[in-house]
Amino acid sequence: MLFELLRSFLIISLFAIIISTIFIRFKISPIIGFLLTGIIVGPSVLGLIHDAHLIETFAEFGIIFLMFLIGVEFSIKKLIAYRREILFAGFIQVGLTIFIVSTITLLFLNKSLKIGIFFGSLIAMSSTALVLKILMDKGELTTSYGRVCFGILIFQDLCVILIMLLIPILSKEEGSIKDILFVFSKSLAILGCTFIVSLYFFPLILHQIVKTRSRELFLMTILVLSLGTALFSYKLGLSLALGAFLAGIVISESEYALQTVAEIKPFKDLLMAIFFISIGLLLKPYFLFANLKLTILIVLLIFLIKFVGIFFSTLFISKSLRISLLTGFILSQIGEFSLVLALEGKKYGLLEENWYQLFIGSSMITLFLTPFSIDRSHKLTDLLLEKISYKSYLRLKKIREEKREEEKAYLKDHTIVVGYGVGGQNIVYGLKTLKIPYVIVDLNPNTVKTYKSRGEPIFFGDATNIEVLRKLGIKTAKTLVIVIGDNISARKITFLARKENPNLYIIVRTRFVAEIEDLIKLGANEVIPEEFEASIEIFAKVLHYYKVPRNVIFELLEALRKNYYKAFRTLEKPLLESIENLEFLKDVATETYLIKKESPLIGLTIRALDLRSKTGATIIAIKRGEEFIVNPPANLSFKEKDILILIGSEEQLNKALIFLEDPISYSLKSTFI
Structure with a gap:
């Protein structure tokens, strides 16, 4: 048994390294590589691993540790910060998706409502790991649509816990609503008691272990607590995964959370890899090829249903077509926790083998297409908006004409401020002090409502739409200041504004120095990168410490900016050499x-x-x-x-x-x- 376990682990690791390396080189998510590894080494292709019990054990451990990691990284502060996106967008998206899928299941598949709810739950989940990684790499997580995506993903992760509780209930053939509520209440009571006991018990144990100052002992204790809680909850009638999640939650709220995250972080990707490989091991590719048309139909249905649910839920809170379309394209895949739920559902008889194979295969295809979908999301969004904008133009023409007289007071030699976060508010404060006319446009309806009531000339709108810019008087404006975290939107706004008004002075705030040249080419007069401004502030502090005269510091900083932040390579040496003897001023x-x-x-x-x-x-x-x-x-x-x-x-x-x-x-x- 031990030999078989070591042999299986070695084969899996070797193939995973080779396949994932190739995928990463071609900028394809390694998650797809792990799934493919499982398929190749599994019984359906090469047959290097064929022990069904061993495969199930791998998958079970993968689920336990994945749920534990969710618990540890779970934060009450995140819930509060993203409460609007979570409570409204997330709830509507999951609820609407389950409703649509349940309706289709009842009408076309002749399945029960319980099965429909379970199917809907599977399709409602998106890939937290894959989406957040791509958005972080692209620097889009702090954008308006990035924030909505993050909020919806948090709600979906919370729903995984709820659905885990419901799976045993949904699997029962009989049972009234009263019985379901009783079982559900009982499960919550067990979870609550376990949580309270763990909340007091875990810190006492960890406190004693920390005193030993042994990292190995600390890590071993964390693993024992997570597996022990999982086993304890299982003995009480709940799933192993729920117990592991509970252990993670308890630790995340303790003073040892940061150290726990630091210790288990190296294992996170490994544990996720084991889980995805185990899913691939269970897949039968020949079944998908035999049902290719049905698989393609399911993939298209998944994209369509998810897109509709995400689009309308995002539109409800953002009131922006652009943000809603982008969010729909980004989150239209099946998530890794849907695979967790599918495996649990299969064990409880909610998912037949054929449907399980079709679902796993379709999920893999949606995950594989996700990086390409996100990369092209802006182009697809612009294409759809162009189709919509002409009809909207005719409909809104009359409204614009009625408001034209009111807007004239603002719309001459004024400044347009795009984005009303901290940066936008500081700019407006200066404009107001100097009595320079201005208008503000922002995509956050709450921000617009709040500051509109305070008398600010602020409008809700998407500045990437040329009609919105025209409404703000782009042709007669003197200055345009773009202070938003979305670099792609900033580029488009710059391009449209320069095209509309060649004499406009455009200032753009961006995140990275690498984005300066592109923005300048698109028509920006000044680009202020946060990355660079932070670096020159440090640069100025260093020079000040060495007692370099203030006027020389200002001259150096001005030279840096004038040379588009390349002056470190071209700066004339005599300027600094002439003041090198001032280092004695440190004394x-x-x-x-x-x-x-x-x-x-x-x-x-x-x-x-x-x-x-x-x-x-x-x-x-x-x-x-x-x-x-x-x-x-x-x-x-x-x-x-x-x-x-x-x-x-x-x-x-x-x-x-x-x-x-x-x-x-x-x-x-x-x-x-």
């Missing part, structure tokens, strides 16, 4: 001295004191009450409670402090010496 220090009551300094002038010639230190300023006297004149007399600000070397300042206590004695002593 210059400052000190303060309070003139107390009955001090011999009271009534003396700075000239009479002659501090500089006696000690080498210099008085550069005096704090007198609320007044701050910089570069005090030589005839200024000292008063009680004056605070003297001195500059000099450490040695000079030490002499000065002694001198100021008793100038006469110090002078006599110096004379005799």
Whole structure:
């Protein structure tokens, strides 16, 4: 048995490395590579692994650790931050998808409502791992549609837990709603009690283990707690996966969460790989080829049903066609947790072998197409919007004409601000202070509603639509400031605005220096990358530490910006070489001295004191009450409670402090010496 286990693991690892390396080189998700590895080494192709029990064991462990990892990375703060996207978009998307699939199942497949709900749950899930990785790599996770995608994915992950509870209930042939509610309440009560006990029990154990300062012991304890909770929940009638998730949740809310994540992070991808390989091992490719037309039909239905559910749920909260279309294209695949649910459903008899094979095969195809779908999502969205925009133009023409008189007050020599986050608000504050006319456009309906009520000239709209820009007076505007996190949208807005108004001054905030050249070519006059602004701020701090004169620092920073941030390679050396001898200023220090009551300094002038010639230190300023006297004149007399600000070397300042206590004695002593 041990030999077979080691042999199987070695074969799986070897094929996974080779296949995934090839896939990554061609920029295809390694998830597809893991699934394909399972198919190739499994009993259906090469037959290198044919032990069904061993395959099921791999899959079961994969599910347990996947659910544990979800629990550990689960955060109550994320729920609060994304509550709008989760509670509305996520709920509507999952609910609408289950409703559509259940209806199709009842009408066309002659299956029960319970089976329809289960099928709908499978199709409702999208790939959290794959989508978030692609969006992060493309820098689009912080965009408007990226935020909606993240919120929907969080809700879907939460639904996995709920559906896990429902699977045993749905599998029963009989049972009233009352019975279902009873079982469901019982399951929640068991989970609640287990959670409360674990919440107090786990930290006590981890606290004792942490005292040993052993990383190995800490990791082993984490694994024991996760597997132990999974086994405990299973003995109480729940699934192993739910227990593992519960263990992760408890640990995530403890003070040891960060260390736990750090310890198990290296295992995360390995555990996910094992799970996906195990799914591939169970797949029978010959069955898919024998039912190729049906498989293609299922894939098309999955894309269509998911797209409709995601589109309308996103439209409900964003009121933007563009964001809704993009989100639909991004999340239209089947997720990895659908595969978890499918395996559980198969064990409980909710999914027959034929349907299981069709679902797994169709899921693999949707996952395989996801990177291509996301890459082309913007082009597909623009294409659809162009088709829609002409009809919308005719419908909205009358509304625009009615509002034209109202808008004229804003629409001449004004500034258009696209995006009203922190950056947009700072810009508007400056414009308002200088009494420069402006209008704001933003895609967040809550932001628009809030600031509209405060009297701001803010409009809801997608600035990538030329009609929205025209409504904002792009032809007569003087300046356009784009401060949004979506670089693709920023590029399109820049292109359209430059085409519409050749004299417009366009300023764009972007994330990376690499995006500058493209934006300049599209028509931007100024591009401010966050990456670069942070780097030059650090650059300025370093120069300031070395006592480089402030005007020289400003000159260097200006040179950097003028050369489109390439000046590090072309900057003339004499500018810095001429001030290299200023490094000695690092040794210059400052000190303060309070003139107390009955001090011999009271009534003396700075000239009479002659501090500089006696000690080498210099008085550069005096704090007198609320007044701050910089570069005090030589005839200024000292008063009680004056605070003297001195500059000099450490040695000079030490002499000065002694001198100021008793100038006469110090002078006599110096004379005799």
